[in-house]
């Protein structure tokens with residue numbers, strides 16, 4: 001799966017969009033470089049599957065256990081008013097979920113999240129490094 005950015009660690013798009021936080025039992029956690037929702041991450045299944053029905057029961061339960069673990073870490077680190085969860089995959093079909101912290105009366109509150117046309121927010125290298133370290137510490141990975 002050389003053309004899949006979640007399978008191929010050296011994929012050009014992966015380095016452009018994401019920073020790897022680390023591995024969980026059934027998934028790999030990434031920070032999105034565009035942090036217009038502070039704390040936003042993507043959690044990708046560790047094996048290449050395109051639809052949820054293709055996962056074994058163990059993979060499915062394990063993946064959602066990882067998602068729940070990350071959502072708790074996100075709540076504790078950033079205290080969002082709500083976390084949005086999105087599985088799309090039109091462009092990159094490998095099962096991955098966008099986990100987007102939403103803050104009351106801020107960007108897209110009360111609506112689904114989207115990227116097109118919104119101002120992008122990039123952090124300094126130190127700020128990304130701190131966010132990675134904070135997630136790692138919270139998740140014990």
Ligand SMILES: [Zn+2]
Pocket residue numbers: 001004005006007008047048049094
């Ligand atoms: Zn893949």
